[in-house]
Every structure is written in C-alpha cells, then in structure tokens.
Amino acid sequence: MADPKTAQDVASDLLDRHKRTFAAEASIRLRDRPKPLYQLLVLTTLSATRISADIAVAAARELFRAGLLTPQRMLASSWQHRVDALGRAHYKRYDESTATKLAESAQYLQDEYSGDLRALRPDSADDVAGVVDALTGFPRIGPTGADIFCREAQQVWPALSPYFDKRALRRAGKLGLPTEPRRLAKLAPDGDVALLAAALARDA
Template structure:
C-alpha cells in the first residue's frame, strides 16, 4: 500500500477533528476559535476525550469570552455536570471564567490577536490560559492549522507516533506532502487516533 493510499484511508476512517466532534465549524473568526480554545482546555485534563467533547457542546451557549465571563460559576458547573465532566467540574468552571477574563484583557476577546508567525511564541501565549496544559496547546495548534496556515504542518509527537505505527514517514513535511493543505488538521487528528485506538490502526493498515 502506498503512503498516499494509507493517508487517504486515515482521512476516511479517522479524520474527524475534535472540533468537528464538538459541533464547532472552525473558521478564522473569534467565536469558533474561542470554542476550540475551550475544548482544548477541557481536553488538557486526564479525562476521556468523549466526555471533554460533550462538555464543550454543553458550554456552546457560552461561546464567546464575554458570555463565558458573564455566566455564573454555577451555570458553568452545571453545563460541565450535564456532560459528566465531574472530577474537575468546579475547578474547571473557575478556570474558564478566569481564562475568559484574560482573553478580554489581553486580546479584546479575539484570539486572532494571539497569532504569531513564531509558533513557539504562540504556544507560550496559549499556556498563559488557565488550565491549558501542553496537551491542550498541541490540540489547539493541530486543529487551528486548518485556518491558520502559519502553523502548518503541525504534527506533534503523538501524531508522529501514530504515523510510525501505520508505516508512514515520521518527518512532518514528508507527511504533509501526502494530503492537501486543507486536510492537514484532519490527518493530524487521524494519526493521533491511530496512536490511541488499536482497532483503527488495524483498519487503516488492512
């Protein structure tokens, strides 16, 4: 099987991003970018991805920094609870409120002002968001590359481990050549899934 065929199989069978799962139509606009940030914060904790995605859906009603800040702490806790995001619900509800205020203070609530051609500088700014860990930063950047070309190709260690498991190159630029630029975020998502899900690995390699 050629590398391009494997990459195509990956896109078909595992190329759904976390944002798409959470019902976020990702565009280079403040609201969807903020919702992706919230999702990345939720995925930063040691909790199942499906629960974090469900929690992001529940929090969609607070889909801008202003709405998140203005929501009561209890409203945020309740939204997390409906998704069974219960181990970290209270501390995360606090962090989301603090993060919304930070974004309003530093960037006027518009994450596009956080963009930078220096990816490391962008990562450092993302880490300033409360509860945003290294995992969340990688998730945000993997998915934001769909609308922020300066991030491409963003294929972190977990994605490259997935590539190795299905026999694809582990050099990000060589991997990027296998798909269209618009599909890089989906390829990254699929490669991470391959690393996490043995069944998908076997389907893609079949």
C-alpha cells in the same frame, strides 16, 4: 500475495475511520474569527485534563448549547451553570475546577488580548514557537494543550502548518508513515493537514 499498502493507502484507511477534526466534532465551524477561535480555546481547556477526547468534545458541545459561545458570555454565566453543563456531558472529577478555569481563561483572554485570539495569529513559521508560548499563559493550558490548539487551528492559520503534535507523530511512526512533518503532510487529503493530524491523534 497481496501488494503491501503504500503510505497513501494507510493514510486513506486512517481517514476513513476518522473523518472529522475534534473542532468539527464539537460543532465548531472553525474560521479566523474571534468567536470560533474562542470556542476552540474552550475545547482545548476541556481536553487538557486526564479525560477522554470524546467526553471533552461532548462537554464543549454542552457548554455551547448553554449559550457559552464567547468570553463575555462565559464570564456572565454562573459557576453552577457551567458545572451543570459539564455534568450533562459526564465531565466528572474535573467539572468544578474546570468551571472555575473556564472563567479565569475568559478573563485572561479579555485582559491580555481584548477577547480576540487573532492577536496570536502567526505571520510565518518563525512565529509558531511564540504562539505556543503565549497559549501556555492561559489557565490549565500547558505544552500539550498548546499542541491541541495549534493542531486544530492550522486549518485557519496557515503559518502553523504542518503542525503534528508528539501523539500524532508517534502514531504515524507506528503505522509506518513518515514522521517528518512536511513529508507526512503530503499525505493529507486536499492539503487538509489538520484533518490528518487529528485522525492520527485520535487513532493513537
């Protein structure tokens, strides 16, 4: 009889199936800079509807190819330009409303944070709840959307880590992995908790 798989074996198998974060799949080179953080916000906004993660990622890539890489460019674009980009990614049913929400979100970012999401960057774990609350102030981003953003942003905002949303923790439990975040984080390759969290969310 074969030896049962260890938690590390299960995590390694999972990461063999899912090798990139959602941000990386959307061609976002995530850094603690205004432009890539804004792109993550766009991806989060797209992911916060009842639509597949693959389509949300494809829609983000189309928007970025269309030049909508900053809140300024998003605001300068026409509503139809945004709708067309979403349509090319087959982001259907929500394309028109999302085109509107993207502009509203960019305006909110400009008005509240001068276009720079680093204003939300936490200094310690004690600040994480405040980050989540602030993110829910953006159009269309509720608690689930805030979880998506934080799950990815922990790669460049260490104070967020370890951040596993409910979806990732449910999948961890089903795979027989720890569901306590700090224990689960120990299974992350080279300390890349964002990659493990994204893999669990995608595998759910």
